[in-house]
Amino acid sequence: MRKLLLLATAAILLAPAARADTSFEATLAGHAILPADSMAQPPADAPQDARSAGKFTGPGNLRTDRPASIPGTTGPAPAGRPTGLALPFTGQAIQGFSGIKPVEGAPGAYWVLTDNGFGNKRNSPDALLMLHRIRPDFRSGQVAVEQTIFLSDPDRRIPFRIAHEGTERRYLTGSDFDPESIQPTADGFWIGEEFGPFLIRLDREGRVQQVIETTIEGRPIRSPD
Template structure:
């Protein structure tokens, strides 16, 4: 019997994806300690970040170590800090020549600890031949026109900037003069104008049924009764990635985790699958179409999704570990080793199959196995290979028919993937993957 799930037909699907080589063609490093001033019209509250790291307000700059230890000898970054961190890149878009847009996520990771973290998107100029970068501008997201239907942190201010306690922007596309942003908390689909002002918020539905996270502000639980919980996706597992059709008529926002339905998470043969939804920009609504992306492991997550053409796209799939094998702990754990180094960091090429309703895996590149034939890596190689061992790798886009751009979300200042207990830099790499892009 065929198993029908909504518009999906997951019928004996076996993906035979082969590995293809990737060669490092460019490497840019933006230092971890990189900050930006809040806008002049922002309230004093936003002139520093991390005051609620441990829920209870603490305005003493540098009061806490990022890794929650109190050892003065620790080399981790200290919080709260002045200004806003120019970090946490969770989406990338190449817009021609040397211009790239990078989206920053909600700040420190949760609604509770990020009310003083601003949300924004940056325009950079990257010169991969020189390995250099230039920060051109930052656009701060705001709700000046009161289009966000729920209470926001800075509700009573004139500027009404949106913070990491309001939204968690994890993915985006540029269509015309609008930034379309995928949010994890609601989840929501948000349209901002070129100045960062919210134009419209779209609730999410699949087959005309709502998709709700426990953080959706429409949910109010009054009793500890699970039957009252209408959420059907995990917290912080909303829209992690979002592609667009090449003609810019459709958006394809992608959930980070499986939908909970009929007492279990959607899966095929025990492997969870994630939904890629379709949004019609002209009709301004979600369609009934979706695609299933089957994870290699239920412990994995996805990081980003962009289309190559009308049929094929790229999806980052990775485990939730960080660190390099050459610094793995051998026996007793110390502050100079990684307890559980990164193992699975891949970019899959997928084919969107309308008949089966699946994102079929065609091929992949291994981000832990990158050649550096031109000897341009700015970080040490591991067993002769350049590796991208980050906990969260959340950025991939097409540059041309031979190259893709990939970047990490350094979760500043929490992730330590190159050196134990040392906050990660932002790294942006250009990969030559011509054969990978050609395969059908």
Template sequence: MRRITTLTCTAALALTLAAPATADSLRPEDKGQAGFGRATLTGFAALPAQTYVPGSEPSGSLLGTAPVNGVTPPFPGQPVQGFSGIARRHDGTFDVLSDNGFGNKANSADFLLRVHHVKPDFAAKSVEVLGGVNLTDPRGLVPFALTRPDRTLTGADFDVESIVRATDGTYWIGDEFGPFLLHFDRKGRLLEAPIELPGVKAPENPYLNGGRPNLGSSKGFEGMARSVDGRRLYPLLEGTVDGDPAGTLRMNEFDLRKRAYTGRTWTYRLEDPSHSIGDAIAVDANRFLIIERDNLQGDAAKVKRIYLADTRDRDHDGALDKTQVADLLDLADPRGLGGAPGTFRFPFQTIEDVVVLDDRTLAVLDDNNFPFSNGRTPGRPDDNEFITVRLSRGLQADSRIYR
């Protein structure tokens, strides 16, 4: 947006000049659309890659016995890894969701789906695992066959990638295999049968019955936001539905009171069709923060960004309007919190967690794909890193997002 200013000289000559608007001069409804500058790293903590749930079952038996990044499967327990979703507890701790395990349905039958309770300590640069709950279906609400007779859910049953906490304290989780919406209580017990997305099926969908999927493998609900009033969910697909333009992703609206999709959809357009989204969170009634990334890691990584996406589509191009708020490969780090002072890079293949801590501060986590990803150090499995990032200016967020 540009504001027109008229200057009048003594000769009565009027000139009209275009000057960039500042954040302070913008109308309140437009403040989210002005540009952001370079973001700054304000906190760094890490959980070592080889962290396992105490007393848990062995895992990784389907990965073979060849070392991967110096780690040899099978593993002595359940890795605390793959953070694919985050929910804030408002007491300095967070719930983080592990994804389906080791990358696909075929190799993750011995990985137990779990929500971990963690606490970052930025002074010590460490992350403490306080506990967690396994996801289960004790009431037999899943109508198709599960991997385990005890109905503890595994990475061969669902690929869970996004999580929000409802106002009643229960969890809604987005799955990629269906894609399904899954509703759990605070102890991780399924409360309702999996809810399908009408008209969309991934190859792993148990209801295909020989039919043709119209969504790529594990390209379901990678991100999901809760509306600021707590009444709706906004699950965002990671892949393009067959027939949609390449590089466009559907965001759907789900009514929590009616337990049904409303039929309202929006389009998020990737900067490149080869990119993926990593997470989504609401900022207000119209705007969402969305992570967009390439599929590269380490020095090869080029795109790891957070965008502010607006459903109002002011340029009328049929997609959410996007404003970059942070480049995770170019964070200012004057204090050397992440290493030497200068520039900090978050160069992971999959970055799948963002949460708003205050109007200018975000928490961002990676999914370390244990033991496969090695974006930080070649030949070594990535840790689970937990960083905080200060934006160059405020989001002007709705205060209800902090409840």
């Protein structure tokens, strides 16, 4: 029995080393790019404030209404590099993506989730939250945006004040939630976000059905932001 136990232990210890020594050859077969300046037009019933995005990305998060007057950078000075873009944008920036899932029954198509906008609550109150159905073509290198769904809360499921609180459709913004993951379902989507953190259930039109807070031993957890 002892000999059998020693052999079993040795096999367990050797297994990770064997896996580490296994190599898998991979060759890049294609690369598709959605240009960084790709924009989505906000819904017709969205507030006027949503016609442009990035007005609060300047120093002190003070409003800047003049389009393309704030040079874009990869991060704060002195390490940040120029991006070649400038804010505020006319329209809503489709990138960047924080989640991706294949579209069931549609080979080659994907659901992608746009992140909260520009990084935090203070600079993203005019960035509408949305998800998209895209189709990358790895031969041509292009990405087609087939559908955009804007997140909203017309049924007032969210228990706290949101940026567009006083509007009828109550479109959600990057100062309300920070979406980080997406899971399509038969009747809609589940979104994981990190400001709460919360789990958010949406219908197929992007309307909030449920907001679930994260708890440990019955006590809610809250992000520092």
